[in-house]
Amino acid sequence: MTPGSGLQAGLKNRHLTMIAIGGVIGAGLFVGSSSGIATAGPGILLSYALVGTLVVLVMRMLGEMSAANPTSGSFSAHADRALGRWAGFSIGWLYWFFWVVVLAVEATAGAKILEGWVPAVPQWGWALIVMVVLTATNLVSVGSYGEFEFWFAGIKVVAIGAFVVIGLLAVFGVLPGVHADKASFGNLTSHGGFLPHGPGAILTGVLLVVFSFMGSEIATLAAGESENPQRAVTKSTNSIIWRIGVFYLGSILVVVSLLPWNDKSIAKDGSYVAALNSLGIAHAGEIMNVIVLTSVLSCLNSGLYTASRMAFSLGQRGDAPKAFARTTSRGVPMTAILASVVFGFVAVFFNYQYPDSVFLFLVNSSGAVALFVWLAICFSQLRMRKIIEREAPEKLVVKMWLYPYLTWATAALIMFILGYMLTDTEHDGRETVLLSLLVAAIVLVIALVRQRLGANRPAPAAEAPTDKVPVG
Numbered sequence: 001m002t003p004g005s006g007l008q009a010g011l012k013n014r015h016l017t018m019i020a021i022g023g024v025i026g027a028g029l030f031v032g033s034s035s036g037i038a039t040a041g042p043g044i045l046l047s048y049a050l051v052g053t054l055v056v057l058v059m060r061m062l063g064e065m066s067a068a069n070p071t072s073g074s075f076s077a078h079a080d081r082a083l084g085r086w087a088g089f090s091i092g093w094l095y096w097f098f099w100v101v102v103l104a105v106e107a108t109a110g111a112k113i114l115e116g117w118v119p120a121v122p123q124w125g126w127a128l129i130v131m132v133v134l135t136a137t138n139l140v141s142v143g144s145y146g147e148f149e150f151w152f153a154g155i156k157v158v159a160i161g162a163f164v165v166i167g168l169l170a171v172f173g174v175l176p177g178v179h180a181d182k183a184s185f186g187n188l189t190s191h192g193g194f195l196p197h198g199p200g201a202i203l204t205g206v207l208l209v210v211f212s213f214m215g216s217e218i219a220t221l222a223a224g225e226s227e228n229p230q231r232a233v234t235k236s237t238n239s240i241i242w243r244i245g246v247f248y249l250g251s252i253l254v255v256v257s258l259l260p261w262n263d264k265s266i267a268k269d270g271s272y273v274a275a276l277n278s279l280g281i282a283h284a285g286e287i288m289n290v291i292v293l294t295s296v297l298s299c300l301n302s303g304l305y306t307a308s309r310m311a312f313s314l315g316q317r318g319d320a321p322k323a324f325a326r327t328t329s330r331g332v333p334m335t336a337i338l339a340s341v342v343f344g345f346v347a348v349f350f351n352y353q354y355p356d357s358v359f360l361f362l363v364n365s366s367g368a369v370a371l372f373v374w375l376a377i378c379f380s381q382l383r384m385r386k387i388i389e390r391e392a393p394e395k396l397v398v399k400m401w402l403y404p405y406l407t408w409a410t411a412a413l414i415m416f417i418l419g420y421m422l423t424d425t426e427h428d429g430r431e432t433v434l435l436s437l438l439v440a441a442i443v444l445v446i447a448l449v450r451q452r453l454g455a456n457r458p459a460p461a462a463e464a465p466t467d468k469v470p471v472g
Helices: 013-023 028-069 074-082 085-117 123-140 142-171 200-213 218-225 229-258 264-269 269-278 284-316 334-354 358-366 369-391 403-420 429-453
Strands: none
Touching: 013 142, 013 200, 013 218, 013 229, 013 284, 013 358, 028 074, 028 200, 028 218, 028 229, 028 264, 028 269, 028 284, 028 369, 028 403, 028 429, 074 085, 074 218, 074 284, 085 123, 085 229, 085 284, 085 334, 085 358, 085 429, 123 142, 123 334, 142 284, 200 369, 200 403, 218 229, 218 284, 229 269, 229 369, 264 269, 269 284, 284 334, 334 358, 358 429, 369 403, 369 429, 403 429
């Protein structure tokens, strides 16, 4: 293929809108919520609200920096400028590592569902097929990624929206043809109280749900390949409150209202399937499998896109092989995509050959990266605000609320959660933090050694046609 001159503005406004909305709806919401409900009871709503508030604040900070300087490197590029090259290198590679491990997790989850439908194809075969198809999609053009994600996210949004509406109608007793005997807001307090396991369970719930929010930042990476990055970032930042309110708090409220939190079907069938079954909806399990598979494919699609764009940005800044920063004539960073998917394939192999050793290490050692990224965003914004105010104050079209006090409070809360995880041995919180810190320390040492040795940095290349990227 003819070499390109950088990333191209191939994402349309409707793509960015759905990427922003779908980014906060991970497969973890459908799959992992039942363990959170079992741990905290109806109080899991407070856990989701706490993490949701944290994500809103972090996204506001990221929105401020990204609206002023849209780039495919997003928070890694901002950390590079605000804190130093070591910070951009470290957080960029950790984020890449997180998403390539997610590729293996999601490919395996999707393969399990598909094998149940077509058992003639082995699970590893389905994982291979899913990875190959989505790799091909990403290699065609950024527009094809956007189109796939538009429909994947659309299905998720419609499904959760319908679930919330149907569930609330049932709770209020006005759903035609359905007699939901257990449905009542009384379920929030009738079975041992709102906090049956005490207030401490709220924090334990936070540990179980915090990682399902990872992905809300994808819109700021994708904005660099849109026609109006500043508008796209501003829009996604301003809408995140209602997105988290409806999709997370709204749907979980419906689940714990339709059924008592300690109903055995929640743990057995999963929270959403159990809720649908309680309404007598036929084939609820299969319906939810279709929705979960869509979420898995969406997460795979976005994970491959996100990892490749971070690798591309690192290549541009001289923190990854130069080949990562090369694009095809369609503006696709082919080498960065292939390198990311190869690591994903290796991780899938480990998942089948060494699930309880090598793969478990990969999953746990990337588990706390979300919190590391959010912490880096906080400290970057503290420095970057001063830089923007000094150099181009007109670019502050999105501003963090109550700066700098709310930024410091957010950073303190993230560090508190990390500290609390170190006390958690029941849900592998301590192991996750320690292994993630080990990997982070290794990456940081490499970054500092490179900096000490004076690794050359190339001049930054344009990431998109300059006439399509208004930043002023």
